[in-house]
Amino acid sequence: MQSNKLPAPLRKVVDELAQLPGVGPKSALRMGLTLLKWPQEKAEGLGESIKQLRRTLCLCEQCASLTDQNPCAICADVARDGSVLCLIPDWDSLLVMEEAGFFRGKYFVLGGLLSPLDGVNPDQLELDRLEKRLDQGEIREVVLALGTTTEAEATESHLKNLLHRKYPDLRVARLAQGIPLGAHLKFMDRETLKQSMQYRQSL
Ligand SMILES: [Zn+2]
Incomplete structure (x- = not known):
């Protein structure tokens, strides 16, 4: 599946995940789809942890x-x-x-x-x-x-x-x-x- 066929919000997440070391476009897509299946709270929790990472670490x-x-x-x-x-x-x-x-x-x-x-x-x-x-x-x-x-x-x-x-x-x-x-x-x-x-x- 080409990433430009994905709905924009999913494509954004997939493109961002694909920038991580060791993550190719295919696994990024798999991760993105998994995140979609997660309960909203859990997915938002991950987002919050990423946010806190930069805010609290120095x-x-x-x-x-x-x-x-x-x-x-x-x-x-x-x-x-x-x-x-x-x-x-x-x-x-x-x-x-x-x-x-x-x-x-x-x-x-x-x-x-x-x-x-x-x-x-x-x-x-x-x-x-x-x-x-x-x-x-x-x-x-x-x-x-x-x-x-x-x-x-x-x-x-x-x-x-x-x-x-x-x-x-x-x-x-x-x-x-x-x-x-x-x-x-x-x-x-x-x-x-x-x-x-x-x-x-x-x-
Ligand atoms: Zn020290």
Whole structure:
């Protein structure tokens, strides 16, 4: 069924759903038809949840992760080691690290990795926020946990220079090698992650 044959309100929903990752036009149509079969309250509930998602979530002012309280629960947790800051590319990576459950320091979410070809430059990462965080003076060590992709290497080198230049007393480390090349942090298994943190290397 071509989406332009659909009644306009359904077509709108189907077109919007089809923009989600992994959703093609066919599954978008199936989802749209399913939503039509749902009781009105349930369908409206979904709409309301989507609305609230943007209204209630914000970036934590300390670590730039997604949160509904500021600072987020991890930054506010006094039981965690406030002297070690693990720098990760994105929020998915934070979830993976937390799921693995071995790291007891704090995080900082960069908001991506440098990729000049895709137009991701240093000013698009949360570097100002990172400097503000480091200027608070509590952090003694920064661990770069960015993965081993070309983008990760480029980001690591940029951060290493920046941190050494601006914070000469800060220890800067990266996760130990041994992570397969080309690996995204968020796809690593717990044991690999844990060992690469344990045997992290100073830069
Ligand atoms: Zn936070």
